[in-house]
Amino acid sequence: MTQSPMDTLTESAPRHSIKSRRPLVEGQEFVLIVVIALVWVGLSLATSTFWTAGNIQTILYSVAPIAIIGVGMTAIMVTAGIDVSVGSQLAVVTASVALMLKELQWGIVLTIVAALVIGGGLGTINALLIVKGKIHPMIVTFGTLNIFRFVALQIFGDSQIPGVPGTFSFVGGSASAVTLGIPNAMWLAVVLVLIQWFYMRAYSGGRHVYAIGNDSRAARLAGINVDRKLMILYITMGLLVAVAALVQLGAGGLVQQNVGIGLEMKVIAACVIGGTSVLGGRGTVLGTLLGALLVGTVTSAITLLGWSSELTNLFVGVFIIIAVGIDLLRQRRRAQL
Numbered sequence: 001m002t003q004s005p006m007d008t009l010t011e012s013a014p015r016h017s018i019k020s021r022r023p024l025v026e027g028q029e030f031v032l033i034v035v036i037a038l039v040w041v042g043l044s045l046a047t048s049t050f051w052t053a054g055n056i057q058t059i060l061y062s063v064a065p066i067a068i069i070g071v072g073m074t075a076i077m078v079t080a081g082i083d084v085s086v087g088s089q090l091a092v093v094t095a096s097v098a099l100m101l102k103e104l105q106w107g108i109v110l111t112i113v114a115a116l117v118i119g120g121g122l123g124t125i126n127a128l129l130i131v132k133g134k135i136h137p138m139i140v141t142f143g144t145l146n147i148f149r150f151v152a153l154q155i156f157g158d159s160q161i162p163g164v165p166g167t168f169s170f171v172g173g174s175a176s177a178v179t180l181g182i183p184n185a186m187w188l189a190v191v192l193v194l195i196q197w198f199y200m201r202a203y204s205g206g207r208h209v210y211a212i213g214n215d216s217r218a219a220r221l222a223g224i225n226v227d228r229k230l231m232i233l234y235i236t237m238g239l240l241v242a243v244a245a246l247v248q249l250g251a252g253g254l255v256q257q258n259v260g261i262g263l264e265m266k267v268i269a270a271c272v273i274g275g276t277s278v279l280g281g282r283g284t285v286l287g288t289l290l291g292a293l294l295v296g297t298v299t300s301a302i303t304l305l306g307w308s309s310e311l312t313n314l315f316v317g318v319f320i321i322i323a324v325g326i327d328l329l330r331q332r333r334r335a336q337l
Contacts, residue, residue, distance in 0.1 A: 028275035028287060029284065029286055029287045032273070032275075032290040047304050050301070050304055053181065056181075057181070057182070058173065060186040061185050062299070063189070064186045064189040065185075065189075065248055066292040067186075067189040067190075067192075067270070067288065068189045069090075069240055069244050070270050070274075070285065070288040070292055071193055071196045071285050071288070072241075073268065073288070074274075074284070074287075075236075075285075076234065076237060077276045077277070077280065078209050078212075078213045078276065078283045079212045079213045079280055080279060081137040081230070082138055082268070083264075084138065084264045085122075085148055086237065086263060087149075088147075088148035088152060088260060089260075090241050090244060090259065090260035091149060091260040091261075093115050093119050093122075093245035094248060094249060095156050096115075097114065097118075097245060097246065098161045098249060099161065102161065102165065108167055111246075112246065115242040115243075115245060115246055116239055118242065119239050119243075120238045122148060122238045122241070123234050123239065123241070124234075124238065126144055126234045127233075129144075130230065131230050131231050131234075145264070152257075152260075153257060160257055161255040162255075163254075164249065164253060166250070166253075167252070168246050168250040169250055171185045171188060172247075172249075172251045173251050174250075185250065188247070190289070192243075193289045197284060208229060209229065209233070211224060212230070213281035213282070214280070266295055266316075269291065269319065270291035270294075272320050273287075273291035273319050274290050274292075276288060278327065279331060298316065
């Protein structure tokens with residue numbers, strides 16, 4: 001008997017009143033926890049400087065922006081979409097806010113509002129081109145990656161931006177921006193991850209994201225407003241990029257023109273390593289958080305061990321290939337059932 005679109009929706013997007021049977025921690029997430037634990041133990045034995053409060057806090061602070069943006073990227077990739085412009089979006093927001101803080105001397109509230117407006121605006125541009133223009137997300141965001149980078153360079157002018165006030169030092173990487181031994185930026189990332197995790201797991205609106213990734217046509221026929229959902233996701237991505245930019249500005253000081261370059265690959269790597277399927281329909285923000293932590297740990301380990309920084313890209317690339325390979329094998333096995 002042919003399965004109707006409503007049947008598909010019922011299976012893939014139950015209402016929040018229906019208790020989810022999915023485990024709290026899925027298989028790949030558990031594997032990541034074990035791998036990270038083993039790597040941390042190994043590094044603590046290999047170098048005495050790894051297991052220190054300062055180094056652990058540095059790792060967590062560097063992971064925070066990746067995890068924050070990963071909250072939005074996970075949901076987008078679950079819909080079988082992608083946004084490779086996040087690094088350039090962050091550059092635009094960072095440069096704009098840096099000038100607001102330095103030249104205009106804006107206060108914290110006004111600056112936060114401005115950052116969210118700019119980030120939301122950039123996300124809206126992507127959303128309109130993808131949803132209304134019916135252009136593939138990869139094509140759109142690859143184009144805006146270059147356009148937004150051009151805009152950021154115009155804001156920078158011919159030089160970097162020095163002397164940026166530490167207005168957002170409470171989420172910076174300093175020793176004073178720490179609560180219970182964990183950087184405030186990481187606490188912010190964890191809160192956002194938990195909110196998104198609970199929403200995508202327990203509410204029908206979140207489950208619709210998975211339904212779109214599994215079969216967008218069936219989702220439309222079942223009554224899901226796919227275009228509206230995608231608009232919200234890409235705009236939300238812009239807002240999360242703005243939050244990550246404020247975290248990176250927490251340290252104050254010098255803002256360089258290369259800010260955000262390569263960030264999109266770190267975020268996508270965190271999502272894929274964390275179990276988000278490149279084909280859509282599967283993934284969790286908890287896995288993305290763990291993937292970001294593994295990437296941050298590898299980066300720190302290579303620095304502490306005195307190895308070439310180029311090895312970071314090698315290890316991350318290997319992790320991505322392994323994760324994608326596992327995902328494709330899983331998809332083929334399911335197709336054969």
